[in-house]
Amino acid sequence: MDPDRVEKIQSDPRFQTLVAKRSRFAWQLSSVILMLYFGFILVVAFAPGILGTPLWPGAVTTIGIPVGILIIIAAFVITGLYVRRSNAEFDPEMASILEDSE
Numbered sequence: 001m002d003p004d005r006v007e008k009i010q011s012d013p014r015f016q017t018l019v020a021k022r023s024r025f026a027w028q029l030s031s032v033i034l035m036l037y038f039g040f041i042l043v044v045a046f047a048p049g050i051l052g053t054p055l056w057p058g059a060v061t062t063i064g065i066p067v068g069i070l071i072i073i074a075a076f077v078i079t080g081l082y083v084r085r086s087n088a089e090f091d092p093e094m095a096s097i098l099e100d101s102e
Contacts, residue, residue, distance in 0.1 A: 009101045018093050025085065029078045036071050 009015050043050055044064070051064030 005101050009097060012097055012101070014093065015097050018090060018097070022086075022090050026082065029082055033075055033078050036074055040067065040071055 040051075051062060051067060053063050055061050055063060055066070
């Protein structure tokens with residue numbers, strides 16, 4: 001890409017707003033998944049009996065298995081949220097900025 005065009009895009013206030021908005025959203029979603037993951041790890045480290053409790057008396061499967069699966073599913077859902085917002089909001093705005101920079 002032409003260096004002048006890159007500079008024009010980077011100096012566009014809409015681009016700067018878009019980058020800030022996208023970054024803030026990505027950090028929010030990352031924070032959610034990190035809290036879930038590290039919360040799980042902290043429970044494993046400091047209160048393993050909670051996750052080691054059987055789902056019902058005599059069951060082999062413990063509470064930790066569905067909780068771990070839910071964390072994995074949460075990661076997919078959070079990724080889907082980012083992709084959905086990116087496709088609906090961020091990408092069209094970027095396309096508009098690129099079109100105007102030509």
